[in-house]
Amino acid sequence: MYRVSLAQFEGPLDLLLFFVRRDELDIYDIPISQIADEFLEYVRLLEVLDLDRAGEFIYMSALLIEIKARMMLPRTEVDEEGEPIDPRTELVNKLLEYMRFKDAASRLDVLHDDRGRRHERNPNDELVERLSESEEEPVYKVSLFQMVSALKRLLESAPEETLHGVRRYEYTVSLQRDFIIERLHAQKEAVSFRSIAQKKTKPFVIATFLAILELVREGIARLMVSVDADDFFLQMGSLNGS
Amino acid sequence: MEVEHTDVVLEADLLEVVEAILFVSDDPVPANAIAASYGEVTGDKGPSDAAIEGAVNRLNEIYAESGRIFRIHRWAGGFQMATEPRVDPFLRVMLESQRVRKMSRSLLETLAVVAYRQPISKPEVDSIRGVDTGYALRKLLEQGFLEIVGRSDTVGRPLIYGTTDMFLVQFGLDSLEDLPKLKELDELMKDPDLQIPAEARDLPPETTSEQAPVSDATEDHAEERETNTQSPSSGEE
Secondary structure: OOOOOOOOOOOHHHHHHHHHHHOOOOHHHOOHHHHHHHHHHHHHHHHHHOHHHHHHHHHHHHHHHHHHHHHHOOOOOEOOOOOEOOOOHHHHHHHHHHHHHHHHHHHHHHHHHHHHOOOEOOOOHHHHHHHHHHHHOOEEOOOHHHHHHHHHHHHHHOOOOOOOOOOOOOOOHHHHHHHHHHHHHHOOOOEEHHHHHOOOOHHHHHHHHHHHHHHHHOOOEEEEEEOOOOOEEEEEOOOOOO | OOOOOOHHHHHOOHHHHHHHHHHHOOOOEOHHHHHHHHHHHHOOOOOOHHHHHHHHHHHHHHHHHOOOOEEEEEEOOEEEEEEOHHHHHHHHHHHOOOOOOOOOHHHHHHHHHHHHHOOEEHHHHHHHHOOOOHHHHHHHHHOOOEEEEEEOOOOOOOEEEEEOHHHHHHOOOOOHHHOOOOOOHHHHHHOHHHHHHHHHOOOOHHHHHHOOOHHHHOOOOHHHHOOOOOOOOOOOO
C-alpha cells in the first residue's frame, strides 16, 4: 500500500488534493471510486491514531461514497441546458476553491518571510514582552452594555447597608470626579474599575460610575474593557487641554 | 498655539523633517501625520501627501546611492524605516529572533482565507478549508493578525473576522489591495505545474523519493502540457 505520513495534511480537502496531484489526475474527471477507496484506507489509519481529527475525514469519506454511488446510477438531474449534472461538480468546485487559498497561503508565507528579514526600529525585548502580555488579556473598546454589566456585578457584590434611617449620601458625583482624576494622575497605567470600587458601598460605586461617565463624555478619560466583561479600565484621555 | 520658531527648525527642509520623523518612529507614520507636524511648525497648511511621498522616494534613492542599510517602506498606510534583508542574520542573533517565527501552514491558510474573503465568519472559513478552524482563528486573534469586526446577519449571528493593520505591517503590505492577486480557477487549472513547487517541501519524505517530481516528467506528458505558460519562479526553461 502506498503510505502517506499522518498529520501532514491540513484536512480532507488537502489529502484529496494530494491524491489528485500525485496521480496527476484530471481534476474535472476524478476517478472517484479509486480515490474513495484510497481515502478510506487513510481514514481507517487515522481513526486508530487520532479520533479527534478523524471526524472531518469521515465526513469526506461519506461524501465520496455518496458520489461514487450516484456515479453508478443513471443521471436524472440536469442543468439548465439539459445536460446531466456530474455528481462530482460540487466537490470539484470545493477543491478548486481550496487550491486557490492554498496557493495564496504559500504566497503569504513568502511575503512574511521577506518581511521578517527586514527589521524595523525597536522590536526590543520589552516591547515583545508587553505584546505577549496583552495577548493573554486583550483589551477592546468598551460598549455601554459591558459597562453596565460591570456595574451590575459590582453592585451585587457590594456589602448590604444594614443601618436604618435616612442618611445623606457621603459621595457626590463631583467629588468622585476629582477623586478619579487624582487617581488617574497618580497612576501612569490604566486603572481598573474593580480596583477602585471593590468592597465599597453602593453610593460610592454609583457616584463613581456616574463620574466616570461624565469624564469619558468630556474626553478627559478613556475607557478600555477586558475580555471577561467583569471589569473595565480607565486612562487619561488624549484630550489634554488642546 | 504658539510654537517657538527657532532658526534651526525653519532651516530644516522637508526631506530632513521626513527623515527625522521616520527615524524616531517605531510604527508606520501616515503621510498626513508628517504633513501635520511639518505644518504645525512652519505655520502653513503643510506639504501635500504627494510631496511627502516624493521626499520618501528621494530619501530611498539617497540611501541606495550612498549604501545605507535601511530603506523606507510603505506599510499599513504609513511610512517606516527598516533594515535591508542582507543584514538579517546579524540582527537575528542580536534580537534572538523574537519576531521572526515561521507561521504554521494551518495558520497561513486560515489567514489567507480571511484576508481575501473578509469580513468572514468561522463557518465560512471552515467550509473553504474543510476543517475546523477554531484554534487557528483564536491563535491569529491572539497574535493580533485578525480582529473581530462584528456579527454576521446570518443564522446564529456568528462573529465575523477581518485582518488588522498589524497583519499589513507584518506582511509588508501597504493595504489589502496589495495582497497578491488570488489566482483565477482557470489560471490554476491551465498551469498544473504551478501548484507543485510551493508544496514540494510539504510532501512527506517517503512520497517525494518514490514519486518523480512532476517537472521531471514533462517528456511523457508534453502534449498534455502545451497550455503550460510559465513556471512560477524562473520563467521558461
